[in-house]
Amino acid sequence: MKMGMELEATKSVIDEKLTFVKVHMPWDVLCTYAEVLHIKLPIQPNDLSSRPSPWRYLSCITKYFYPNEDLIRKEAEFFTAPFEKDRLDFFHVRDRDAFFTESMRSRMAYYILSRAPYEIRGSIKKFGITKLLDGGVYKAAYPLHDCRFNVKSKEEGCPNERFLLYQEWAHPKSFYKMQPLDLIRKYYGEKIGIYFAWLGFYTIMLALAAVVGLGCFIYGYKTQETSTWSKEVCDPEIGGKIVMCPQCDRECKYWRLNSTCEASKKLCIFDNFGTLVFAVFMSIWVTLFLEFWKRYQAELEYEWDTVAFLEQEEPPRPEYEAKCLYERKNPVKEKVPYTACGRCVRVSIGIGTVLFWILLIVASIVAITVYRLAAFFAFSARLRAQDLKELEPLKEYVTPQMATSVTASLISFVVIMILNILYERVAIWITDFELPRTKTDYENSLTLKMFLFQFVNYYSSCFYIAFAKGKAVGYPGDPVYLLGKYRNEECDPGGCLIELTTQLSIIMGGKAIWNNIQEVLLPWVKNVIFRYCTRVASEKVIPRWEQDYQLQPVSKLGLFYEYLEMVIQFGFVTLFVASFPLAPVLALVNNLFEIRVDAWKITTQFRRVVPEKAQDIGAWQPILQGVAILAVATNAMIIAFTSDMIPRLVYYWSFSVYPYGKSSGHTMEGYINSSLSVFNTDDFSNFSMPIGKVPNMTTCRYRDFRFPPGHDRQYEYTMQYWHVIAAKMAFIIVVEHIVYLTKFILSYVIPDVPYAVKEQIKREKYLTQVILHETNLKLVSKQQCICPLSLLSVFVFSSRIRDVKSVPDVLKLHTN
Structure with a gap:
């Protein structure tokens, strides 16, 4: 009240012990704090002619994909300037009640409430609504919604913006419509608006990637039956006569190659030449996405008056001001608060804690790897009950490799979710301990910690399958052991790509289902329970502030988890897309629901968010750029080392020709036989010798390029192996340089800010x-x-x- 606010206390209709304190901002106080917060307000209507839209000729069709213009009218465009109270006459004030929007009023009110002192004890000063909330003096502090979301207000002059947002944005029937971003920004503030603008733009760009990815998948599905290598695997005269060596010691049995016929066909769906084209396309797509987003973001910055929103204008956090008991002069001779414990010490402790948790994730990955080895041994031992003499093909989906892959992926997902819950609290505690000065600094620091952790947590298992599994296994007579006990996993004869695809689909699908349960079901159930416990007689009218109190409180971190969810998804779509062309399709479907779920959640189930100013998406922008750069390398390495693409190309161009008498050229016939080496069963050690042995069988085959037994250099690498290694390295270098050069040219050609802006x-x-x-x-x-x-x-x-x-x-x- 000393700072100019007007307070009004009202008893609760439901609970007599509860009192609501309503805060009012007089005109003079609004003008004062609008100048303090550098709020930009209109000075003159925009007199520059805008360029006509290239889609105006299709307006008769496109108008159905936009919100109803009769309900949500386009706002008039104004030139704006930072408000100055002494020059009020020069601003475009038509109506004092509408001059400051509701989001501006709420932001100014929260600024005062978060800094108003209420108690002084010696040198310790207590202030801010946050401290009172933590102490239990107040139960909640929030701006009011303007009306009910599903009932239009009958009060004269009520804007009914919440009702309009629900009808044209959050309602499931409006899933196909574009978002009313200007109204979202006006009602919830720029920070909420920029998130939904980014999410909508990302979803639109995903549509293009999804179409190309779906085309690649259809191409692979159509060619799986005609693929030469899959036909050779399934052919009883080729794959049916190739006996493969056991993939573990003693308990594993010999098996025929055609037992993996169905898995080989499924592998051809994802491992084909179309995947190579799609991986290069996605590397270009991610560059176009980031560059066009910068342009779109620049337009929003101008339209939403955040161009001049500088970090130094952002006030310190109340928590920072409360804990900084000392003052010193900075280089510009300005007095700034600081704490006795230096920031360097705090940050060092935080970095050490983050590294400890990352090592904990690595330990969990090692544990899951040990499980994979033990599980593969157990599944193989169980299947040994089959008659070894007949060597019948295993049924689909019951191979030891597939059983191990699916169970390990499910366990990995559960471990990921548990570690996420634990680390979330640790990351918040570390960031609070570091004591960042502004809220932007706080969010950026927490963003970096959480993303580093999530990156390792979500992607480490995928990196293991893509680049570690089956790469150092030795050969049957001299296998490589992990921890001196467990024999390293081998890939299927077709490679580990199908297992990587399985891992990605389980984690992406499970994560989407889990997030929707958390975002939709939990808030709805909590609200239903709260309303049931606090229901009143029907004749009592519950006022707006009490209706809002029954809604769920907004998280202190706001949009942090929404951004984190989408950025992790962005990593799955870009980092491993060479193994799973359907990733953009799944992401597109998920995002179409995500937009409406988030809209429904904040419009109907949560209290109104305190509006905040934001110029861009913050620390997420450089993170997206880093993921885009890493995606080029990971996809090139997946094609080179995880898929069977390069060995096939080397065989096609260097080691295969048509038999004598046929037309000249190259063929893929004989590739399977060429990619499998021969091993003498008498060369097994006593520890690795299989328990069962097939009569009249002296050799078995394994996936590698080694000389056969009896050769002068038996079990050493052949020349074909070195050709394949050289081709893989050349492929990575050439593809990376071509793509990075293309990305550089595109980023240079496409300006970050449009000329009109x-x-x-x-x-x-x-x-x-x-x-x-x-x-x-x-x-x-x-x-x-x-x-x-x-x-x-x-x-x-x-x-x-x-x-x-x-x-x-x-x-x-x-x-x-």
């Missing part, structure tokens, strides 16, 4: 200077009463000072 910014700066500054200079020159001392001080440095003999001479000289 640049012109509007220049025009706005010019008008600000003319209206707010030059006008005042003219007023000064028209003043009738001029202080002689001021004029004398002006002419002290004039060469005509010798002509000044009296005050009349000064006035005369000034007039001349």
Whole structure:
């Protein structure tokens, strides 16, 4: 109240012990804090002609994909300038009640409430609504919704913006419509608006990637039956006569290659030449996405008046001001608060804690790897009950490899979810301990910690399958062991790509289902229970503030988890897309639901968010750029080392020709036989010798390029192996350089800020200077009463000072 607010207390209708304190902001207080917070307000209507939309000729069709213009009208465009209370006459004020929007009023009210002192004990000063909330003095503090979301308010002058947002945005029937971003920004603030703008833009760009990815999948599905290598695996005369060596010690049995016929066909769906084209396309797509988002973001910055939103204008967090008991001068001689424990020490402790948790994730990955080895051994031992002499093909989906892959993926997902819950609290505690100065600093610090953890947590199992599994296994006579006990896993004869695809589909699908349960079901159930426990007689009218109190409180971290969910998804879509072309399709479907789920959640189930200013998506922008750069390398390495693409190409161009008598050229016939080496069963060690042995069988085959037994260099690498290694390295280098060069050219050619926006910014700066500054200079020159001392001080440095003999001479000289 000392700071100019008006407070009004009202007893609760439901609970007599509960009191609601309503905060009102008078006009004078609004003007004062609008200047303090550098809020930009209209000074003149936009007089620059806008370029016509290239889609205007299709408006008869596209209008159905936009919100109803009769309900949500397009806002008038104005040039704006930072508000100055002394120059109110130069601002475009048509109606004082509507001059400051509700989001502006709420932001100014929260700024005062978070800094108002309420108790002083010696040198300790307590202030801020946050401290009172933590102490239990107040149970909640929130801005009010303007009406019920599903019932239009009958009060005169009520804007009913919440009702409009629900009807045209959050309602499931509007899933196909574009988002009313201007109304979202007006009602919830720029920070919420920029998130939904980014999510909508990302979803639109995903549509293009999904179409190409679906085309690649269909191509692979159509060619799985005609693929030469899958036909050779399934052929009883080729794959049916190739006996493969056991993949574990003693308990594993010999098996025929055609037992993996169905798995080989499924592998051809994802491992084909179309996947290579799609991986290169996605590397270009991610560059276009980021560059066009910068342009779109620049347009929103201008339209939403966040162009000049500088970090130094952001006030310190109340928690920072409360804990900083000392002051010192910075390089610009400005007094700034600081704490006794230096920031360097706090950050060092935080980094050490983050590294410890990352090592904990690595330990969990090692544990899951040990499980995979033990599980593969157990599944193989169980299947040994089959008749070894017949070597019948295993049924689909019951191979040891598939059983191990599915169970390990499910366990990995559960471990990921548990570690996420634990680390979330640790990350918040570390960031609080570091004591960042502003809320932006706080969110950026927490964002980096959480993303590093989530990156390792979600992607480590995928990196293991893609780049570690089956890469160092030795050969049957001399296998490689993990921890001296467990024999390293081998890939299927077709490679580990199908297992990587399984891992990605389980984690992506499970994560989407889990997040929807958390975001939709839990808030709805909590609200239903709360309303049931606090229900009142029907004749009582529950006021708006009490209806909002029954809704769920907004998380302190706001949109942090929404961004984190989408950025992790972005990593799955880009980092491993070479193994799973359907990833963009799944992401697109998920995002179409995500937009409406988030909209429904914040509109119907949560209290109104305190509006905040935001210029961009913050620390998530450089994180997305880093993921995009890493995605080029990971996809090139997946194609080179995880898929069977390069060995096939090497065989096709270097080691295969048509038999004599046929037309000249190359063929893939004989590739399967070429990619499998021969091992003498008598060369097994006593520890690894299989328990069962097939009569009249002296050799078995395994996946590698080694000389056969009896050769002068038996079990050493052949020349084909070195050709394949050289081709893989050359492929990675060439593809990376081509893609990175293309990305650089695209980022240079596409400007970050559109030309039209640049012109509007220049025009706005010019008008600000003319209206707010030059006008005042003219007023000064028209003043009738001029202080002689001021004029004398002006002419002290004039060469005509010798002509000044009296005050009349000064006035005369000034007039001349």
